[in-house]
Amino acid sequence: MAFESLASRLQSAFDKLRGRGKIDESAVNEAMREVRLALLEADVNFKVVKDFIARVKERAIGQEVLKSLTPGQMVIKIVNEELTELMGGNVARLAASNRPPTVIMMAGLQGAGKTTTTGKLAKYLQKQNRKPLLVAADIYRPAAIKQLQVLGEQVKAPVFALGDQVSPVEIARKAIEHAKENHYDYVLIDTAGRLHIDEALMEELKQIRDTVKPDEILLVVDAMTGQDAVNVAENFNSQLELTGVILTKLDGDTRGGAALSVKAVTNKPIKFAAMGEKLDALEPFHPDRMASRILGMGDVLSLIEKAQESVDEEKAKEMEKQMRQGEFTFDMFLDSMQQMRKLGPFQDILGMLPGMNKMKDQVQIDEKQIARVEAIVKSMTKKERANPDLLNGSRRKRIAAGSGTTVQEVNRFIKQFEEMKKMMKQFSGMANKMQKKQKKKGGLGLPFMGKGGKPGGNNFPFNFKPPFK
Template sequence: MFNNLSEKLDKAFHVLKGHGKITEVNVADTLKEVRRALLDADVNFKTAKDFTTKVKEKAIGQDVLTTLQPGQLLVKIVKDELTELMGGDVSGVNLSGNPTVILMSGLQGSGKTTFSGKLANFLKTKKNKNPLLVACDVYRPAAINQLHIVGDQIGVEVYSELANNNPVEISVNAIKYAKEKGYNVVIVDTAGRLAVDEEMMTEIANVHKAIQPLETLFVVDAMTGQDAVNTAKAFNERLNFDGVILTKLDGDTRGGAAISIKSVVNKPIKFVGTGEKMDAIDVFYPSRMAERILGMGDVVSLVERAQEQFNEEEARKIQKKIAKNEFGFDDFLSQIQQVKKMGNMKDLVGMIPGASKAMKDVEIEDDAFKHIEAIIHSMTPTERSKPSIIDVKRKTRIAKGAGRKIEEVNQLMKQFDQMSKMMKMMQGPGGKNMMKMMSGMKGGMPGMR
């Protein structure tokens, strides 16, 4: 996420290295590079120009503390301004209605239907809500079926009327149904439409007028860059939506939409989609995103994800096994499952301060653990519980069963031994963080190259 932008900004700040103070002359070169980096990331030209002007005004004349380098001070100013540019404070959804009606709008192919499901799942699991999904895309042949599949995946009912092709009537009827059945959130998934299609824009405006949603959200593909911002502006002029959803932020996005959209339409980004799974949804925190763009990581989000998957009872069992030197590959496998639930590995690495820069030439596969899991599953139950019995003959059989090289089995055994020793040393308070253990292992994990 934003790797190219982060790298270019890092190079820009290096221009100030060796200078004792920030002056109009030396900051000009740095900010020229910053502006160029933003434009390369497809940030709106006026936004990039105004941004660097504000940074310059704040930087000039500031005293550089003896403990800071000028470059470090400028990074802090840029981080603060980036945070402000992307909205400043976090902006959640308003759930005060009874039921709360949320209207989803956006272009064709923006990921609206999938994100409707993600949002329903988020509200169900994180906010203890009882959502109803409504299929109002009457034009795309498979749209209604797709929403029903999504609903089945997350255990949320989908309201649809196969014989009716009037989205206004369907949405009004769905709200009546929700009130009768006790649903407290109604998420209306509409057809994707182009801003230049007057008939379709009038239709969604009519839906909006008929159901008067508490929240109208505009879903946009982050990979479309500046086009996403222009489209958001056109939709906002018709719907006056309440917030933006950025999907596909896990892809090779340049970041322009995330940085520009708030300043252009003056509406906050409320959520981001970070993967294909139904739980790949994050509340958008401008300050955390600014830190990630600048390569500072996002430790808070990483800890929050870890806490969501943390099982106290399981941790106590693991702790006892470590104390008795009984920690085996089955336990290691359960730890891997917890890490996998936290999200894709590229995203997690981006949350560790400095990791993206340190591992910029390392390709991290989405299924980075699959080779490790294959090797462990190739072991017998006895071998998994007592790794010490695994000799050369057993390693050869394990490698053959997993379809891997014996060198990979040796590598895993070595890493497992290192980790076991480290875990033994980390029995004190705060020493149970699996990510720390894994980041301390030498040589990298199989699946990373």
């Protein structure tokens, strides 16, 4: 999980401030010592940490905190604002040329995920109703051209390639001509990388830059390399004048040093973050939302955006209508699980909900067990899914054999499903009463919530234990 260890340390530091009626300078200094250690352990640049702590202390010891009714919360608010500013403040939008195509030059070292990120960026642009052209200008790495062509097929975007015998500069130049003739909106040039920065690499990149005059020069760096990623960004920026950075593997970076340092060191914004291996796992980098996640305040806006992109709206409306009528079948359960899985790993979803960061240590969702439950439902006949009363002993034995589970597991799941069905009826009654009082009501229903709105418990249908360890 991104920033997991850093988030844990910072939240522990601020727990001591929450609820205090008064905060003096010594309390602020004590909290800032903890914050400083947490940032250094997260591999944040030392100078960045020093400047960050100085800014927070200057504001926190000032009158705005002393006059506040909740000084502890005010200090946390200041840290949140300074973290946001540290990572860039506002969202850095991708350039769009007044005279298409917009040319984007992708740079980076080998192993950072540059070619894959180029494919992800093409997918992202397609969602914005843009028409991207991928350009295979890495003629040195074995199979680099083929890799980009495969990615192009997967995202249904054309790839411009002239083989490995033509110079990258010439490939880039001819690609721009091709894009203009065929009315492409964006040209994404996948350039060569090296295992380390050298003179030959930089000279070639400069030649491409001077020839095609790109609107964007985006550096792709591996967030998991921490301070090394920042050093790479600084070196590339000094020679190429970057316009932005894309952080890959941010979902696996528990520390967060690169994300918190790269903007301050290079003065170039982080434009995108890759949060998974799938081709649609590239998100615009929102400094405010990331700061909110780090401090355990959740990221509801990103969760809503994910839901809007992933959830079948018509199916969700139909399901909501059926639930309001007190209906809940195995088919509906299966549909709801499949809709939820489109949002991404459940642990990531929990991290976007306010206050859930602390619970993630105790709440661990077993994705394999969820798949086993889906297998149980899929092993039922159409009639059995619609009418659980048909599930006698022999049918349950057949379902267990078909799903690769035991009869005991099938029995346990069916029992949990029945409990959840009762809960859904109660919710539908409450919802209908509320609907009469309110003219407008909306939102995502989370069928996996237990009693009191808390995850898990006997009402949680995913697992047999339940699936929280």
